Amino acid sequence: MNSHAYGLSIVVPVYRGAATVALLVEALARLRPEGGMEVVLVNDGSPDNSADVCRSLLGRADVPVVYIEHMRNFGEHNAVMTGLRHISGAYVITMDDDLQNPAEEVLKLYDHAREGNWDVVYTRYARKEHAGWRNLGSRFANKVADWLLDKPKGLYLSSFRCMSAQVVQAVTQYSGPYPYVDGLLLQVTQRIDSIEVRHLPRAEGRSNYNLRRLVLLWLNLATSFSLAPLRLAIFLGILMALLGAIGAVATIIEALSTHATPSGWASTMTVILLVSGVQSMILGVLGEYVGRTFLSANGKPQGSVRAVERGKSEMAQRDRAA
Numbered sequence: 001m002n003s004h005a006y007g008l009s010i011v012v013p014v015y016r017g018a019a020t021v022a023l024l025v026e027a028l029a030r031l032r033p034e035g036g037m038e039v040v041l042v043n044d045g046s047p048d049n050s051a052d053v054c055r056s057l058l059g060r061a062d063v064p065v066v067y068i069e070h071m072r073n074f075g076e077h078n079a080v081m082t083g084l085r086h087i088s089g090a091y092v093i094t095m096d097d098d099l100q101n102p103a104e105e106v107l108k109l110y111d112h113a114r115e116g117n118w119d120v121v122y123t124r125y126a127r128k129e130h131a132g133w134r135n136l137g138s139r140f141a142n143k144v145a146d147w148l149l150d151k152p153k154g155l156y157l158s159s160f161r162c163m164s165a166q167v168v169q170a171v172t173q174y175s176g177p178y179p180y181v182d183g184l185l186l187q188v189t190q191r192i193d194s195i196e197v198r199h200l201p202r203a204e205g206r207s208n209y210n211l212r213r214l215v216l217l218w219l220n221l222a223t224s225f226s227l228a229p230l231r232l233a234i235f236l237g238i239l240m241a242l243l244g245a246i247g248a249v250a251t252i253i254e255a256l257s258t259h260a261t262p263s264g265w266a267s268t269m270t271v272i273l274l275v276s277g278v279q280s281m282i283l284g285v286l287g288e289y290v291g292r293t294f295l296s297a298n299g300k301p302q303g304s305v306r307a308v309e310r311g312k313s314e315m316a317q318r319d320r321a322a
Contacts, residue, residue: 004165006064007035008110009089013079014041017097018048022057027103029063033110035090038064042083045073058311065311071304076159077179082303084168093162094181101160105197112195113162119189120163124156125199149186155194157182177300178292229289233282240278 010028014021025039039061041054054067066086070079080094091113095101105123113121142157151157163171163185171184185192 004035004090005088006038007090007114008033008037008106009040009087009092010037010106011040011042011080011083011087011092011094012097013076013083013094014043014050014054014097015046015073015076015079016048016050017046018050018053020099021050021097022053024097024099024103025057025061025063025065027099028106029061031103031107033107034114036064038066038088040066040068040083040086042079043067043069044076044079045070055309058309061311067307067309067311069306069308071306074301074303077181078177078303080159080181081172081174081179082305084172086308087165087168090165091162092165092168093160095160100200102198102200105160108197109160109162109195112193113164116193117191118162118164118193119167119191120161120185120193122156122192122194123158123160123197124194125158126196127199149183150190151186152190152192155192160197161185175302176296177302178296179302229285233285236278237282240275 012021012024021041025041028037028039031037041057043051043054051069054065057065058067068082068086070082083094084092091110093106093109095106101123109121109123112118146153167185167188170188171181174184
């Protein structure tokens with residue numbers, strides 16, 4: 001980590017990327033960043049033939065390639081964390097394998113981070129070429145992050161980001177099973193900037209993010225790096241207690257003034273259902289925290305690596321450095 005054999009490492013989590021990852025590596029190979037570059041491909045248990053495509057790149061790519069294979073699918077952020085542990089660059093850029101981030105924008109991002117001495121530089125898009133529901137989900141996640149995390153207001157948390165090796169070294173100290181890379185970065189540094197880049201339509205297939213994966217990502221964001229959900233549960237409990245006290249006082253006053261027991265079955269059931277719903281939500285929040293703590297204490301892995309393979313140009317570069 002400290003020798004910095006390259007100026008730039010690019011970490012690419014690969015999942016169902018057999019049709020696009022070779023095109024991405026070929027486009028990256030045409031770049032000439034200051035200090036040289038390597039590409040780290042992390043196959044996150046992809047069910048297609050991504051492994052064969054990535055291995056073929058080890059021998060024929062015109063850029064040093066490191067191939068890492070997870071033993072099963074752990075998720076994008078887990079795959080990124082594995083890749084970050086195997087980089088050799090002074091700066092690291094993470095990007096997806098779907099070709100929606102043009103390769104030429106890599107140099108723009110890298111130079112901005114280097115020349116400005118930024119720890120982290122995020123990208124933002126004038127227009128995002130995602131499905132409408134996906135864009136809505138991204139906006140919601142960023143609004144939640146504004147509330148839960150110590151995030152500069154208006155900063156868009158993109159998976160296409162550049163980080164210094166110093167920040168990467170701090171982030172990779174985290175070994176829990178539910179990493180959220182952006183949450184870790186915001187805990188490590190406040191020297192953060194962003195630039196605008198182009199975003200292209202998806203070249204092949206469809207997004208690997210569905211509603212279930214987005215919800216799991218939000219849970220990671222909410223419960224791994226913030227106590228805000230617990231505090232919200234406390235405030236909701238206090239609010240319901242106050243409403244219950246007001247309702248009790250109102251019932252007593254009505255009983256004393258009218259000398260008749262109110263029939264109020266509907267209102268009683270409404271209160272019961274409301275209180276029960278809030279209690280269930282509070283128990284769910286507590287259960288999520290307890291469950292994650294239990295799995296972390298039991299050593300649930302962040303990622304299990306089956307193999308780490310290096311291309312010929314990568315090994316030659318290491319020999320020259322030695």
